[in-house]
Amino acid sequence: MKSIQTTTFDVMVIGGGIAGLQTALDIACQDYSVAVVEKGASIGGKMIRLSKVFPTLDCASCITTPKMAAAAHNDNITLFTCCDVKSIKRERTLSTQNISNSISPQNNNTQRNRFVLKAVVTQRARYVDADKCIGCRKCEYECPVLVSDVEQGGFSARKAISIPFSNAIPQIAVLDADNCMLCGKCEKICPTHAINYFQESYDFVIQANSIVLATGYEMTSLSDKPQYGMGKIPNVIDALQMERLLAPHGPYNRVLRPSDGKEPDSIAYIQCAGSRDRSMGVPYCSRFCCMYAIKQAMLLSGSLPLAEIRIYYMDIRAFGKGYEQFYQNAKAMGIEFVKAKVARVDAGEDGSVTLQYEDQNGYGMVTMNHDLVVASMGVISAWSPKGICNVSQGLDNFIHTINSKLSPTLTDMEGVFVAGAAAGPKDIVDTITEAGSAAIEVSKYLRYLYGKERGLKPVSTISSLKAVA
Amino acid sequence: MKDKKEDQKHKENQEYREDKKVGVYICYCGGNISDHVDVERVREYVENLPEVAVARTNMFMCSDPGQQLIMDDLKNGTVERVVVASCAPSLHETTFRSAISRAGINPYIYEHANIREQVSWVHHGDQATEKAIKLISMASAKAEQLSPLEPIRVNAKKHATVIGGGVAGLRAAKDMADCGIEVALIEKSQFLGGNLAPLDKIAPTGESAKELLSTLALQVLCHPSITIYAGSVVDSFEGYVGNFTLGVKQVEPLPSKAADSDITAEADISDIQKTNETDKYKKGDYIPFSGVFAVDDADFSNRSDSQNLSVSSNWKSHVIETGVIVIATGFKSYTPNIGEYGYKKIKEVITLPELIKSMADSLNSGRLSSQDSFTMQKGSACSGKVRGLEKFLEIDGRKIRSMAMIHCVGSRQTPGIHQENDSGQLNEYCSRTCCTATLNAANIIRERYPSTRIYDFFRDIRTYGRGQEEIYEKASHNQVIFFRFEADEPPEIIESRESQSGKNFESNSQLNNFPICVKAKDVLTFGEEIEAPVDLVVLATGIEPNDVSDLVQKMKLPVGADRFLLEVHPKLRPVELPVSGIFLAGTCQAPMDIGESCNAAGAAAVKAAAMLAKGYVELDPFVAQINLELCNGCGACVESCLSDGALRIVDIKADGELIKRAEVTPPLCLGCGACVGVCSENAIDIAGWTLRQYEAMVDRIVAENILAVIN
Amino acid sequence: MVEENIQQHKKTDELSKNLDKKADAMKALRKSCKNRIDRVAEIVREQKRALKAIRAQLANSPSTIPEIAASTDMPTDIVLWYVAAMKKYGQIAEKEKDDGYYRYSLQGESHVID
Ligand SMILES: Cc1cc2nc3c(=O)[nH]c(=O)nc-3n(C[C@H](O)[C@H](O)[C@H](O)COP(=O)(O)OP(=O)(O)OC[C@H]3O[C@@H](n4cnc5c(N)ncnc54)[C@H](O)[C@@H]3O)c2cc1C
Ligand code: SF4
Ligand code: SF4
Ligand code: SF4
Ligand code: SF4
DSSP states (O other), rough: OOOOOEEEEEEEEOOOOOHHHHHHHHHHHHTOEEEEEEEESOHHHHHHHEEEETTTTEEEEHHHHHHHHHHHTTEHHHHHHHHEEEEEEEOOOOOSOOOOOOOEEEEEEHTTTTEEEOOOOEEOOOOOOOTTTOOOHHHHHEEEEEEGOOOOOOOOOOEEEEOOTOOSSSOOOOGGGGHHHOOOOHHHOOOOOOOOOOOEEEEEEEEEEEEEOOOOOEEEGGGGGGGGGGGOOOTTTEEEHHHHHHSOOOOSSSSOTTTOOBBSSSEEEEETTTTTBGGGGGGGOSSSSSHHHHHHHHHHHHHHOOOEEEEEEEEOOSSSSSHHHHHHHHHHHTEEEEEEEEEEEEEEGGGGGGEEEOTTTSSOOOEEEESSEEEEOOOOEEEHHHHHHHBBOTSSBBBBOTTTOTTTTTOEEEEEEEEGGGSOOOOOOHHHHHHHHHHHHHHHHHHHHHHHTOOOOOSOGGGGGGGOO | OOOHHHHHHHHHHHTTTTTOOOEEEEEOOGGGGTTTHHHHHHHHHHHSEEEEEEEEESSSSHHHHHHHHHHHHHHTOOSSSEEESSSOHHHHHHHHHHHHHHTTTTTEEEEEOOOOIIIITOHHHHHHHHEEEHHHHHHHHHHHHOOOOOOOOEEOOOOOEOOBBHHHHHHHHHHHHHHEEEEEEEEESSBBBBGGGTOOOOOTEEEEEEHHHHHHHHHTTTTTTTTEETTEEEEEEEEETTTEEEEEOOOOOOOTTTTSSHHHHHHTTOOOHHHHHTTTTTTTTTTTTTTEEEEEGGGGSSTTTOTOOOBBBSSSEEEESSEEEEEEOOOOEEOOOTTTTGTTTTTEEEEHHHHHHHEEEEEHHHHHTTTTTOOOOOOSSEEEETTTTTEEEEEEEESSEEEEEEEEETTSSOOOTOOOOOOSSSOOOOSSSSHHHHHHHHHHHHHHOTTSSEEESSSSSOOSTTTTHHHHHHHHHTTTTTEEEESSSOEEEEEOOOSSSOOGGOOOOOGOOOOOOEEEEEEESSSEEEEEEESSSEEEEEEEEEOOOOHHHHTTTOOOTSSBOOOTTTTBTTTOOOSSTTOGGGGTTTTOOOOHHHHHHHHHHHHHHHHHHHHHEEOOOOOOOOOOTTTTOHHHHHHHOOSSSSSEEEEEEEEEEEEEEEEOOGGOOOOOOOOHHHOTTOOOOEETHHHHHHHHHHHHHHOHHHHHHOO | OOHHHHHHHHHHHHHHHHHHHHHHHHHHHHHTHHHHHHHHHHHHHHHHHHHHHHHHHHHHOOBBBHHHHHHHOHHHHHHHHHHHHHHTTTSEEEEETTTTTTEEEOOOOOOOOO
C-alpha cells in the first residue's frame, strides 16, 4: 500500500442518483470541482429504472437522462462508477499558504480549521478497460451465458458481460465474474481489446473539502415477509418490478403475469406492505408508495383498459403539489380504493393470488382473487455510515440531520451534508429541491473555508457549521 | 446486422453532396414514440429529402449514445444543420443544443420536431406516421435555412431581492448573502417570521418556533450584505434578468399584528398611537405571535450588537436595482366560511391556529410563574386546572372535558360537495401540514391535560414525513379516538346547549350538558353512526396562498389552477419561473412544512447564485431584428409590441441626415412576432424564425403528398 | 475513465503484449477458477438445451407460453424468462393475442443467443 493515488476535488458526492446528480450539477455551476462516486455501473439511481413519474406522468428516462448527460459532460464533474467508499476521515493537512502576517486569533482559527475530508474508495474490477470500451455491445451479443437481469426485475436475462441498460451512463460493458466461464469469446470479438480478465480492484483516495451523502434508499424484500408468502407465491411482485413491467423497454414490453405470460385481468396493490408496522421493522411511512401505486394503477388502466385495478390501503397520502388532484383523477378513472389492511396472501388456482382482508361494510373477513398482486414494500436506508465515517443515523437508520427545520441537509460531521432519500424517504420533487438545498449549504461552507484561507471578507455567521441549539 | 447497415451508411456519407447538409435524428423514446409511429419508415422517407444528408434513429436520442451520434456527424462534417424529432422541445431542446455546442458548432443550427406530445401520444397507426413525416420534413426544410446566431449576453448585477420575510425568505436571503451576493429583503409587515411566528412547539422535533425564528432572523438582521425593507411592498417592476428595477414603497405603519390583544381590541385607536405602540419594540426583539421586529429604532444603536444593523427606516420609496428576484410570499391559513362547521356561529368552534395561539398563551404565562403548574393564570386565555387528579384544558375559562378535531377544513374540497369561495374556487389540494399539526396539538393536550378527551375526525391521516408517523402512533397511544369520514358525509356540528346564558359548565358533570354534539358516520366501524358530545371543536384549517395578484400582474408570473405560483416543471426546474431570473421559495408555490420551505429556499438560492456567479447571463437570441434599409420609421411595430420598452423609434444618422428607425432592446423582446405582422415593409424578422424559414416550412407542407408514400 | 485507471492497467497491457506469457496466465486463471467455470458451463448447457427446445416449438408454429411449456416440458415462468431474453436479443417477435396470452414466433436468424 505504498503509492495509493490521491485525487483532489472541492466536493465529493456519494451516490449518483437524482439527488447526487442534482447536487453535483448545482455545485458545479458555481465552478467548484465535484467527484460523483457511484456504487453501481451506471449513474441515474432508482429514478432511471422507473417507468413514468407522478404527478406529471413524464417518462422517467426523459427527465433523468438529460440530468445524467449534463453531469457526465460537465467539465467540473468527474464520475466514478463501480466504486465503494471504504472510509472517510477528517484529517489535518499542512497549510501551503503563508499566513504569517498577523497573529490575530482569526488566524489561529484558520490553522485549526485546515482540515480536509479523505475518502478511501475501492474501484471494483469491471474486467473491461473503461478507457477503451466504446459501448458497441459486441461482447454482450457474443457471450453465451444468460444471467437473470435484475435491471428488469429478474423477468428477463442479460449476458455475463453486458452494458447495464440501454440508457446507462457511462456506456461501458461490465463483466460479471461470478457468471463468466472464461470462454474468451468476448475478448476475441472486442474491437478495441478492452476486455481484461486480469483486472483487479484497487483503492484510491479522494480528497475533498466537503462531502454530500446522497446514497438513497432500498426496498425491503418480499422474501422476508411471511405475511406475503416470502416471495414464493407466483405473481406477487414488488412495486419496482411493476415499474419495469410498465417501462417502455421493459422485459416483456407490456404488462404480463410473470408466472405464465397471461395478460392480467385483475391487479391489486397492497399498500403499507412492510411500512407503518413495527412487526415489519419499518414503523414509519415510506412516503411515496401511495402516489406510485396510484400512478401505476393509472398507467395500467391505460395499457389494460379492461383490467380491474384495486388498491388496498390504510390512508392515501397524496400530500404534494397536485397529488390530491391526481388521486381524485384516479378514482374518477374507475380505480377502486379499498380501505383495508390485507391480512394474508396465498397462492390461488391457475396462478391467481388470494387476498384476505377485513371488509369495511361489516362482512368480516373477505377473500378476493387477483391475477397479479403488487406489494408496496417498505423503504429503508441504502447505506450505513457505520465503520466508514462519524455520521450518525436516526432511529430509522436514515442519516441523522441535526437541524431538520432550518438546515435540513446538515449532518453531525463537519463538512458532510445529506440530500434526498438518504435522509428519509422522499419523492423526486422533494429530493430535487433538497439537492439544491444541500448544494447551497456546500457552497456556503466552501466559501467560508476558502474565504478564511484566502483572506476574503468572511461572511458574518455560518449557521450551517453548527446546529442551532 | 445493425452495424453492417451503419458501415454502409458511413460509406455513403463519404460521398455526400455539398447541397445536402441536414442531419435528421429520430427518437424511439423507448417505445413512447415507436409504439405508434413507424420510426424506420419515417427515417426512410426523410432520408430522401433533398436537403437531408443522413437520417438516423435511436432508442433514446437524449441518452449519451444518442447525443454522440449527432456530435460525431457534426465533427466529421457529415451534417451542418441538425433536426431532432423526439419529445416536446421544452424537455430537450437545450439538451441537444448543448450537444451541438460540445461538438464545437453553433448551437442555433438546430430545429426540433415534436413527434411525441404532438404525434404518438395523440395519433395512432398510419396517421401518426404520416404526421411525424410531415412535422419532420417541415423542420428539415426550416433547418436548411437556419444560420448561426449568437446568444444575447447581458450583464447581471450581483444583487438579489427576496420578497417575503417568512422562514423561506429569511433562509434564501441568508444563503445568497453568505455566497457573496448583496441582498434586499422586502417584507410587508414590520416583523420577520411570517407564519412561523404564531407557532409554538414545532412538529415533529418539538423545537420552539421562537428559538428557530430568533436565530435565523437575527442572523439576517445582522448580516452586512442584507438590507431589510420592512413594512414595505413592491410597487413597480421593470427590466429583465440581471437588471431588474424594483420600486419599493413603505406601506402605512401598521400596529404590531395582534401583539397585544388589549390594544388591537380598541377600535378607535389612531394611526399615530399605533406607530407609538410599535416604537416600544426594538429591532431584533422577538414579539410573541408576530415575529422578530425589523424596523429600525433609535434605542437600538445603544445596544452592543448594533454595528451591523442595516435597516432602512424611512417611510419613503426606494428603488432597488437587482439581478434576480426570489418570491417567498408564503401562505395564509384558510378562514372557514361563516357557518362552515358552525364557525363564527357557534363560539365553541375555533380553528387550529386559534387553538395553538391560546394554548401557547397559557403555557407561556404558566411557565413564567412556576415550572410545571396548571393553575389558572390571571389574564391568560387558557390554562389547565388541577382538580384532584383531573387535569383539563381550559379555553376562555371554560373547562374542556372533551373536544373534536376535524381534518381537511378548506382542503381536499370536491366539486359538487364543497362550497366554492367568493371567486368560485375550490381548494382541491391537500394542505400537507395540517394532519401533523393537528395530531401534534392533540398529543400536547392529551399529555398535559389527560382528562380532556379528544375525538379526531379525519379522511386520511397524512403523517408522511420523518418523525411524523410517530406522532400518529403517539396519538393512538395517548388514546385520541379516531373516526374516519368520507368527503360526501362530513361530520355535523349540532348545538345542544340548553341556553346561551353563560351556564357554568364546570359545575355540570352530566354528559348531556355538552354544548355541542358532533355527529358522523364512522367508516372505520363500517359506517356506524356516532355522536360525540364535546365542549370544543377545532377545525384543522389548511393553507391558501397569500394574495400576490399585484406581483403576478407586474411580473407576469404564472399561477396554477390551485392559485399557488406555478413552477416551470416540478422536476426539471422546480424553483424556476418562465420569467428568467425570478425564483420561487416556500409556500407561495405549494403547501410545505418549515423544513421543506427551507429546502426550497436553498434550492432557489443556489440557482440564483449560479446565475449571478459569472457576472453575465446569456439569453436565447430569438428576438426581433430590424432591417434598417427597409424600415421607414412609421412606428406601427412599436404600437403592436407586447413588451414595454422592447421596441422604440430612434433617430439615426444616415448620409448626414437624421432619420427615424425602429430599434430593439433584445433582452426585453419576447420574440412573439407581433411586430412582424404589422410591418408594412417586411423590415422585421425574428432571428431563428424568419419569414423565409416559415415560407420553407409552408412550402414543404403543401408540396408533400405523404399519404402516397405511406400506402 | 481516469488517469489512475490507465496507470493501473499498464501492467496488464504489457502482459497482453507478451502473448506466450498471456496464454500461460490465462491457463493459470482458468485453473484457479475451475469450480466456477464448471458450474457456469453446466448452466449454459442447460440454457442451450432449453433455448433449442423453445426454438423447435416456435419453428413448428407461433405459440403461447403455456403451449411452449407443454411441448418442452418446462415450467411456464421459466419459459417466459427465456422468451423475454430471446425477444430482447432479437430472436423472436410477439404476435397476436389469443385468449389472454400472446403468441411468439421466430424472427430471422440471430447469433446473439445460441
Ligand atoms: C396551523 C399550522 C401548524 C403548522 N405546524 C407546523 C409544524 O408543526 N411543523 C412544520 O414543519 N410546519 C408547520 N406548519 C407549516 C409552516 O408554518 C410553514 O411550512 C412555513 O411557515 C412556511 O414558510 P414561508 O416562509 O414559506 O411562508 P410564510 O411564513 O407565510 O412567510 C411569507 C412572508 O412573506 C410576507 N409577504 C407576503 N406577501 C408579501 C408581499 N407581496 N410583499 C412582501 N412581503 C410579503 C408575509 O408577510 C410573510 O412574512 C404549520 C402551519 C399551520 C397553518
Ligand atoms: S468491451 Fe469491447 S466489445 Fe464490449 S462493448 Fe466495450 S468495446 Fe464493445
Ligand atoms: S469470457 Fe465470460 S463474459 Fe466473456 S463471453 Fe465468455 S462467458 Fe461471456
Ligand atoms: S406512502 Fe402510503 S403506502 Fe407508503 S407507507 Fe405511507 S401510507 Fe403506506
Ligand atoms: S394534511 Fe391532512 S388534514 Fe391537511 S388537507 Fe391533507 S389530509 Fe387533510
